[in-house]
Amino acid sequence: MTLEPLQLPADADAWPDFLTTVVDAALDEARAHVATLKDGTPRSAAQVLELWNASDAALGQASAAAHLLAEVHPDAEVRTAAEERAQAAEDFATERGLDRELWEAFAATDPSGLDADARRVHAHVLRDFRRSGVDRSPQERETLRTLAQRCTELGLEFARNIREGARSIRVRPEQLAGLPADFLESHPADDEGLVTLTTEYPDLIPVRTYARDAHVRRALTSEYLRIASPVNAPVLAELLRLRDERAHLLGYPDWPTYDAEVKMIGSGAAIADFIERLDALTVEAARRDVAVLLERFRADDPSASAVTPADSLYYDQVIRREQYDVDAQEVRRYFRYAQVRDGVMSTIGRLLGLTFERVDVPAWHESVEAYDVRSEGERIGRFYLDMHPRAGKFNHAAQFSLVPGLAGVRLPEGVLVCNFPTGTMEHDDVCTFFHEFGHLVHEIVGGHQRWAEFSGVATEWDFVEAPSQLLEEWAWDAGVLRTFATDESGEPIPEALVERMRAADAFGRGSWTRRQLNFTALSYGLHADPPADLDAFTAQVDARFGPFAPLPDTHQTTGFGHLDGYGSGYYTYLWSLVIAKDLLTAFGGDLMNPEVGRRYREAILAPGGSRDAADLVTGFLGRPHTFDAFTSWLAAT
Known part of the structure; x- marks a missing residue:
């Protein structure tokens, strides 16, 4: 059977009907399957799992489309309607997890006759029921339901205030x-x-x-740094307080401990230990970097006493120009959006054995492009590129699911949402493009599982950044860049310039990592013990981790969008970076080695969440991952 991608409305006025016929219908389907599971009919474990999987798949479709359109649709009324559906999908997921009758029907089945993947689903579902609090008293379950629903409301409000702020x-x-x-x-x-x-x-x-x-x-x-201030301060304060209340009610000492239980890292205490380890590794390197920036700052302004976020990027590029002969404005001449777009797709396509074919289909905005993904001629998915800013649109860079894939049922479809200029780009933008495209191919290549639970980017959440951070390395390879980075006359970027860029990139590595550690400590600390004063706690984190002096009358937390989606898990970026640096060693310096690229596709991307991330990495590297490559990278400053 040939699977067809989801058809989006061609008429701008048809989007409300789309929300009804696709999102609402999928949510109704998910509810119907749950009702069937609870109808009292005796069923085997396999039959229960099939119904559960159908409910999971339908819920995933409703949630994915609603969350995406709430962030990107140009019509504010459609965004609001989509946000209401996103809330409904999250609420149903909460209700399902707290449904004791459903849990009892599931727990009564014997998984011993199932295959390995099905047993894994069975175990995960029972684990998630427990983590929802289904085994608690009726009063506690009702409290947990109320808390979860309110957290969803607050998260959507927090994101909306940032998006529109x-x-x-x-x-x-x-x-x-x-x-x-x-x-x-x-x-x-x-x-x-x-x-x-x-x-x-x-x-x-x-x-x-x-x-x-x-x-x-x-x-x-x-x-x-004042985006969504002051409106998001009380929203975040309540969200932190309610997450903490949920964790305690479920028997955990704090939210990070609850959240990390199903991550690679395993525990909240391990996050704290990870922060301490990185603190020791980065403190001196960051201090040296900031001292160099401040010295150069004082050459322009003798009264300068500290480097702030308003000065760091400027003097970073000054140092690179003066000490490494890398002029950022010279570099950006070689990175024009259309060429970068085609170059990123061509590079990753050749590496992974995929082709991307532009298709003329409707989307939610005229600037959005669509591409079919093919492997050996067979269409295996579709993605959309929504790459430039506009009013009311998600204002960072991320990959969203539109259609979660399911083997034999529907093709995976993803959406890249960025805010790049339409003309000349910074090299950092190119790195971001590779990074986010890494999420996209993970969504497509991994989106062919039998079980919805494992399809797409469905690994432990603190591993999902590793494949994308790995692909950033291709933005630094002279051979790769020369295939698409050309100036207006068609001359490719000089190899010598790329080598100087690589040398200059080593400068500031300590301060960059330290800045990420600051965000990590902030994300963790806000959740480990929610503070009464968000700005005061932020100041404490800045005082310890820096590396830059904060600007007065600014409010880091109100615009820190990851505090919604990632919660206490911003450590994910550095945790995944450690793994990504180790994955890179498998390429042995030849980033376009097709044999390694295809092995990477099959070992890391294609399994989705069907295996533990640590096992995926071990299977690809032939050994467990280590800190060694990351430590060497950090020391090369």
């Missing part, structure tokens, strides 16, 4: 000295002779990187 400043044209010519051309003065700069990435990153006027850098960075 873009801020701006207005400056005189002469204050933009240092910005690239294409940036200046795209930012003309208004009737009052002023230029508007927003906190969206295509404005924020160039200004922080190139603007010579420290006041402009500081003003825009400060506005960015």
Whole structure:
């Protein structure tokens, strides 16, 4: 049977009907399967699992489409309607997990006759029932249901306030000295002779990187660090408090301990230990990096006493230009969006044995592109690229599922949501493109499991970043870059420039890792013991981990979107980076080795969540992962 991708509306007015016929219908289907499971009919473990899987698949479809459209649809009314559906899907998942009658029907089955994958599903479902609190008293279950539903509401509100909270400043044209010519051309003065700069990435990153006027850098960075303030402060405070209450009611000492139980890391205490280990590894390297930045800052401004986030990117590129002969504005000439898009897809396609074919199908916005993914000529999935900023759209970079794949039932479909400029890009943007595309191919290649529980990017959540962080390495390979990084005359980026870029990249590695550690400690600490004063706790984290001095009257937590989706798990990025550096060793310096690339596809991506992440890594490397490659990378500064 040939599977067809989901058809999206061609008419802008048809989206409300789409929410009804796709999202609502899927949620109704999920409920119907649960009702069947509870109808009293005697069933084998295999029969129970099949019904559960059908419910899981339907719920996954409803949730995926609703969450995506709530973040990207250009019509605010459709976004609101999609957000309501996302809430309904999360609420049903909560109800299902606390349904004692359903749990009893499931627990009564004997899994001994099932195959290994089915037994794994059976064990995971029983584990998740326990973690929901299904075995608690009726009063406790009702409290847990109320808490979970309220947490979902708060999470959606927190994300919405960030998504819709873009801020701006207005400056005189002469204050933009240092910005690239294409940036200046795209930012003309208004009737009052002023230029508007927003906190969206295509404005924020160039200004922080190139603007010579420290006041402009500081003003825009400060506005960015005030996104969703003050509205998100009480939202986050309540969310943290309710997560903590849920954890205690379920018998855990804190939220990180509850959350980490099903992650690779295993426990909240292990997160704290991981933070301490990275603290020891990064403190001196970060101090050296910041000292170099401050010395150069003082050459421009003798009164400078500290490096803030408003200064760090600017002086980082100054150091790279002056000490490593890497001019960021020279580098960006070679990275134009269309060429980067095609180059990333071509590179990953060749590496993994995939082809990407542009298809002309409807989407939610005219700028969105669609591609079919083929392996040996067979279509195995579809993805959409929603890559440029617009009002009301998700304002970071992420991969969303549109259709969770299921073997023999439906093709996996993913969506890359970014906020890149339409013209010239920074090299950091190129790294981000490779990173997010890594999530996308994981969604597609891993989206062919029999069990919905394991399909797509379904590994432990603290492993999902490792495959994407690995693919960032391809953005630093001279041979890879020369296949698509060309200037307007068609000349490829010089190999010598790429080598200097690689040398310059070693500078600031300590401070960059330390900054990630700051976010990690903030994410963990806010959940381990929710503070009464969010800003005061943030100041404590900044005082210990830095590496940069905070800007006054800013509020890191209100715009820290990962505190919703990742919760206490921001450590995932550094944890996965340790693994990614180890995975890289398998390529032996030849990033385009097709044999290793195909083995990586089959060993790491294709299994989805059907095996533990540690086993996937061991199977690919031939040994358990270690810290060695990460430690060597960090020391090469």
